[in-house]
Amino acid sequence: MTEERIKDMLDAREYKELKEELETNMYPVDLAEILEEFDQKHMVLVFRLLAKEEAAETFSYMNSDMREDLINALTDSELEEIMEEMYLDDTVDVLEEMPANVVDRLLMVTDAEKRQQINQLLQYPEDSAGSVMNVDYIALRREMTVADSILKIRQVGLNRETIYTCYVTEQRHLIGQVDIKELLTSSESKTVEEIMDTNMLYARTTDDQEDVANIITKYGLIALPIVDHENCMVGIVTVDDAMQVLQDETTEDISIMAGVNPNEDSYFGTSIFEHVKSRIPWLLFLMLSATVTQMIMNSYENALALMPQLAGFVPMLTGTGGNCGSQSSTLVIRGLAVGEIEFSDLFKVIWKEIRIAFCISIILSVVNGIRIMLMGQGDAMMAFTIGLTMACTVLIAKVVGCTLPLIAKKIGLDPAIMATPLISTLVDISTISVYFAIVSYVFHL
Amino acid sequence: MTEERIKDMLDAREYKELKEELETNMYPVDLAEILEEFDQKHMVLVFRLLAKEEAAETFSYMNSDMREDLINALTDSELEEIMEEMYLDDTVDVLEEMPANVVDRLLMVTDAEKRQQINQLLQYPEDSAGSVMNVDYIALRREMTVADSILKIRQVGLNRETIYTCYVTEQRHLIGQVDIKELLTSSESKTVEEIMDTNMLYARTTDDQEDVANIITKYGLIALPIVDHENCMVGIVTVDDAMQVLQDETTEDISIMAGVNPNEDSYFGTSIFEHVKSRIPWLLFLMLSATVTQMIMNSYENALALMPQLAGFVPMLTGTGGNCGSQSSTLVIRGLAVGEIEFSDLFKVIWKEIRIAFCISIILSVVNGIRIMLMGQGDAMMAFTIGLTMACTVLIAKVVGCTLPLIAKKIGLDPAIMATPLISTLVDISTISVYFAIVSYVFHL
Incomplete structure (x- = not known):
């Protein structure tokens, strides 16, 4: 869908048709790009047509000006829905860029448990593994069978950003990992302990995000587990975030190499x-x-x-x-x-x-x-x-x-x-x- | 494991212990780096200790000189095992760099079906999506149920590089895709058609590999399906290959920007x-x-x-x-x-x-x-x-x-x-x- 098509449908007030097309034919990252060209009123209008998952994802791809405009225009209950749907790492990215009064309002509409996790993540230094990690992952126990594990994934999987690798923990310590492929191709009666890989890589919350991304590239991983200073597992950095980190860090390096102080916005997005x-x-x-x-x-x-x-x-x-x-x-x-x-x-x-x-x-x-x-x-x-x-x-x-x-x-x-x-x-x-x-x-x- | 430790164990002829340690404590990409420092005799000796999966993977991370040395030292039946274990995209990478007589020997020990696929892949232009894609993926049909699909993954999954996304094809045309998360969290009696995502991205075999890698980064994908000029699905490019492509292309760009003609070897690996x-x-x-x-x-x-x-x-x-x-x-x-x-x-x-x-x-x-x-x-x-x-x-x-x-x-x-x-x-x-x-x-x- 092009910018013109969306504008035409808005002008013709074909909201229902637009809503349907947005749901079937549009990627959130592309929609966020298109909405950049809209005035505030129309941007909010289109945004309200989105289903809540798409809305949350589109929101996470917007630049900070658009986010602020949107937050000011939305009601508390609308914001609450978005905050509920967004993955924690994206939420933290959003909060880091907002002025204090907006952060307060966003935290107010967030439930207590998530608020605590957010505050924890906000404390990690910028550009550290902790600041880009996701705290939603599938944790298994060593005595569980393959059948138990698959059942657990069925139950909690929908709320996890990735289920491709599951982590085996004991008293919050990381003791092994199991790929979903391993789970699906093993006999149902085997235990997690029998099939888990104990020789796995991990990083610390304070490690540089670029080092983490380099490990993910070098070893071809889907996600890397992150442990805190007490060696307890606290989250994972996924490959899509690692690719973004590498691209941003490379752009930053290239800018600096040409004597330009890097900034986070794009060429055209910079005044x-x-x-x-x-x-x-x-x-x-x-x-x-x-x-x-x-x-x-x-x-x-x-x-x-x-x-x-x-x-x-x-x-x-x-x-x-x-x-x-x-x-x-x-x-x-x-x-x-x-x-x-x-x-x-x-x-x-x-x-x-x-x-x-x-x-x-x-x-x-x-x-x-x-x-x-x-x-x-x-x-x-x-x-x-x-x-x-x-x-x-x-x-x-x-x-x-x-x-x-x-x-x-x-x-x-x-x-x-x-x-x-x-x-x-x-x-x-x-x-x-x-x-x-x-x-x-x-x-x- | 360090280089010294491996050398010490070789000198002490502790082959059995070394074999065990290599299997449990060593990543193929690291081992390939260490073996670079070994003379040919010791390199071949260590390589022969590896289980065939590790051997194939280590081989795919080696530089072309090491590969040639190794091919000359191994017997036909040893080579056959490696060729069997290697994923097709890695095999093609290896063959592209070898002199003609070595390629002939490698193709001779490869079974007919795989040989045909290799020849097909070798025809794609360098740096095209076709040249980096993998032809092993899970294909489903729209009328299959979720239970059927999981059964299929159980049966064929072990030989596929990735099972995270499955592709729905009809007469070889790509009509949809299903994430493994969707399969695991849907009711077993639903059909693939009901849960598949028909609004998916794809690229063509002739597209530039850098464009493909950029799409994978932008949309945060695990794999991107590749279709030929008749719109038939022929393979996938996975995120780990995309990261490698991006890193290589960036290094190439940075070299050219500094007035250095790029070459594929590392700084120290270049004479x-x-x-x-x-x-x-x-x-x-x-x-x-x-x-x-x-x-x-x-x-x-x-x-x-x-x-x-x-x-x-x-x-x-x-x-x-x-x-x-x-x-x-x-x-x-x-x-x-x-x-x-x-x-x-x-x-x-x-x-x-x-x-x-x-x-x-x-x-x-x-x-x-x-x-x-x-x-x-x-x-x-x-x-x-x-x-x-x-x-x-x-x-x-x-x-x-x-x-x-x-x-x-x-x-x-x-x-x-x-x-x-x-x-x-x-x-x-x-x-x-x-x-x-x-x-x-x-x-x-």
Whole structure:
């Protein structure tokens, strides 16, 4: 269903038909996207037509402005229905973004047991496994038979987000897990203990959500159980949430790597002012850092006045240095993000980059030397001088590029900060220092 | 289990204990990683200790060199067992990377039916949904009851990679799907038709695997059914494969964005020679492109000889231009990758970037003007000239940065090519042209 079709049906007051079409032909995530374009009145109107499950799911996909509008327009009993239908992890996401008065109103319409669970979840640090986990899962006991277990799933399954993996607990401690496939294909009289897998992975509530998502990807899991500091099982992180976490974290990394402070909204959902605000800090910082480069160049003013053609090589040298540095830093940042490279690999990485830099600088210096002579931009001496500068630049760029992200990780900063923009500015400074030091020595300037 | 522990047990010839420990304490994906460090003889020795399911799974996680070594060492009947146990999508992955003689040997030990399916899958283009899909899924008919369906899952489930979602087909056409949760929580006498969901998503065998993975993420699916050009259901793509696809595609994008030709191996798994080979093409191309910048600067040699301090502003201007351009191109490239931005948004994006550029250039020009005057690097006229150049640079950088990835997408290139390295070189050229045109006009050089 398209936006136009919904609007036409609203205008024609075909509410009953619209309600039916929404139920059969529309996914909540798509509807939430379409409703973004509606004014408040029409958005609320469409929302009220939804069955309560669809309403709750659509609500969980909306952006925070839409949610607030909607909460203000709905009655307490309507809100109560939505709060009842929403999975706990989505509820917590919603509450985290709402102003205090809205949170109060939402908590008021929630029953006491759920309210307690919500308050518990709200206490986990942002981006921790606890903050994305779901507390609804199927718990079995080891002495239950397969038939008992299936009966339990039949009874409670409808209220659980996932039933694909069931967890075996004893005094709230996780002792095993059983896949639904195992349950369905085992003899009904077997006990859970006989078929459960005791060699299972789990994470802690305080673990970083990105690490949890990486485990789920690496081992191809449907859900990962989460335990608290007393090793009691408190919830699960499901694969769909893990995919969302990975996508968001990657977008965040890529933004930071380009010198843009990440924000949670989409490109079009971010205002001009917000875009400027997230881009200007790095631009200002890097522009002012370039003052150092300028001061170095100005101190060679006399050399430049004598041989103005020296200036022409500057963009090529700094550009190549920046590119070499960003290649290394990017590969290391990505290696850190997917868990392939760790701080302990520092010297292994540096040694690898030095050897790579050696090969690359020979190729670039030779090709560039030939170019200089062919284009008549200088003699063999100039070709040699530029080649030497190029070699130093490549080496410095590769070593700085691979080292800084690892150090950032070690001291608890986001390695993505150490990407292209910062590396190129640092490499610019070293390239120009080396360049003018070499040329003024060689040409006695 | 650590690498050392396995080696110790091998040295002590404690094969039986090792076999037991491997079965209970080891995940195939971790074992494949550890075996990478072993020599061929020990690797084969450990591999032969594995139960056939674990062996097949470990094999599917190995890199191609290890697989080849292993295939050469194993007997035909051992290979046959592995081929029998491996899921079809993994088998196809293995075969795609093997030399022809190895493929022949593997196909020889495979039974006829499976061989036919493999040959079918091998025909799908690389990176298509067909090439990553699995042909093992549970198919139901609409007239079956819930009890019949559960019985069918009991019988065939063990050989299927996933039973979480079952698909309802009629003459091989997909007509609905039923989640295992729905089956388990419905009355046994209901028919599949009564409980099936007919409003389901699917993709085609020829669709891009990244698009399929994005659908699975967006809608939080466990699997997506794949149909052929005659709309017959031929397989499913499961969420674990989708996560792997997304992670690989993101790593590929990030590499390309840093001017590194992507390869499938890890950072440490790639040799120095391979690293150089994947980094040198862009470095050479960009270095030689910088010749244009140099030619422009050389044509202003006289101006530089008169006012050598002009050269000092060059790295700051080109650096800022490059950073502005990479901010825009990166945000657009990511927006394209996650499906938020499309080519049809071209003018919307350009208009947004123009307004952002306007705000940013005012801030940067003013701050930089104050800096120039405070540091005595020039008078008000110089501050104005640099400010004007800065404004033009920011505008050009933002517009070029946001436009090129969209055009690349439109003409079928990977938008990630249009990232920082290429954008900075293009922006360098325009910045320097604008800069010298403005200064020579203002200062009558």
